[in-house]
Amino acid sequence: MTTAFSTESFAQQPIQFEVSFKEPQAHYVEVKMEIPEVNAKTLDVKMPVWAPGSYLVREFSKNVEGFQASAPNGNPLPAVKTRKNTWQITTNGQKTVVVRYRVYAYEVSVRTSFVDDSHAFLSPTGIFMYVNDQIDRAAEVVVKPFSTWSKISTGLEPVQGRTDTFQAANFDILFDSPIEVGNQDIFEFTAAGVRHEVAMYGGGNYDKERLKQDMAKIVDSATSVYGENPNKHYVFIVHNYQSGGGGLEHLNSTVLGAARFNYGTETGYKSFLGLVAHEYFHLWNIKRLRPVALGPFNYDEENYTTNLWIGEGFTAYYDNLLVRRAGFYSVENYLHALAGDVAAVENRPGNHVQPLSEASFDAWIKYYRPNENAVNTQVSYYNKGALIAMMMDITILQATNGEKGLDDVMKLAYEEFYKKRNKGYTDAEFKALAEKVAGKSLDDLYTLVNTASSPNYNTYLNVVGLALVDLNEGNEEPDLGIRTSVSDNKLIVQSVLRESGAWKGGINVNDELIGINGVRIDAVGKELNRVIQSAKPGDTVKLLVSRDGLLKEVHVTLTANMQAKFAIVPLSNASDAQLSLREKWLGRD
């Protein structure tokens, strides 16, 4: 968004925030906001409803309490709520208005704030309010740590000469700069000419020296795609919990979730490096090179884009690829991960219902709000977007005799859309740019994006001497078509796959499975599995279920397991040309 008064607002003094912690054990942040140079009878002060990067309206103002406005001398000013996230203050001629409120912060995630006696994680869109139409105004934040805390980690620049004070040139930057306060374990490394700080909260069995080296390799490998790193300073805020994962990208920092004792296994360690690669790649793809709807943001409502398959999907393609390029995955490891993406897409009936572009557009109401039927109605723009990226990469390699690839698209798009124009791309602009690099039409790939269809993967994989195979093909393993969980020692149906026997026979989500063919089912499903496995597709089984407290017998005709088990394998008769393109794509072990 732009403001009609931008020349005036640039000259304005920064809005001053002070955050402190009177009752961290009760999960509260105290916020004081001082707004100088007020020249209006009323002032609308708002809190964003969402956190960019996480496409869900989260209603952060639900955690606000005790909102008060006053003159600098403490005399109260009238304030009324005019919307769920807006307070209107009558200024009574005051040139400076002071706002105070508390925020309850007790939701563990990378995009929500959390405070307890051990630390505070401030996710800025749920902590800081802004003055309506003054997003371009500068802000300063004084952080007053709780008495037992000693460290602050944030991508915000410190204000020289002032203790624990940070500045943001505008509110887009403030809202993109989370703050970790506590006693986190901090270590640093330099890579691509950039100082990187890692702030570890929650402990764990990580090896700092190994992480410094390996994270630096990921940084170098991401930077080499674009040829430059736009930051001087970058912060990884890592929250280590008993179990955890996921991340959220920011302009010059990221917040990562990790399981504190997963660093000790090769799989756990490499998946952490994959997460590092993913969020770091976002520093270009989505934070700077972005779809037109994603920056400048509207903090008041949903920001719709059909291009998350590029913003997230291409990033998901590059995360494993960067781990491969940095030398942590063999070609075989990499292809195994890629086959996992194929399985995640093709084993979901939703792949044939929801086009990828629509999955992106509806992220707000679907991907971030999945229900029990999501497997039948939705496709992930992460997994399928990653596969579109793979197919685009191979298409370009083939069309240019290995001279160019998707790296060239990303680099050129970064230069054209971000560096030259600093504007988001439209769907048509990105396509035209990718076609310019490929030197040919990419209509086939865009048809896959805009329709709910499955690619012929081998059209692409064969180009690089590989083939996708289904290890379950011809396997007539009988299957009900349900997923279950155990609750209170009961076996409960969680989802029913479209077109399966259970779907057609009328098994419902939340049914408790009690008996099969007259035999009691135990909670772990042992008896259920024994009966199913000794049957064959086409056989009918009688299931006794409890539905809303009433017993019911449901007849289900078993089908062959519809879930494929994919692997990507080398073609034994691959030509030198195919092998050479594969090497251009994935390098050599």
Ligand SMILES: [Zn+2]
């Ligand atoms: Zn992402």
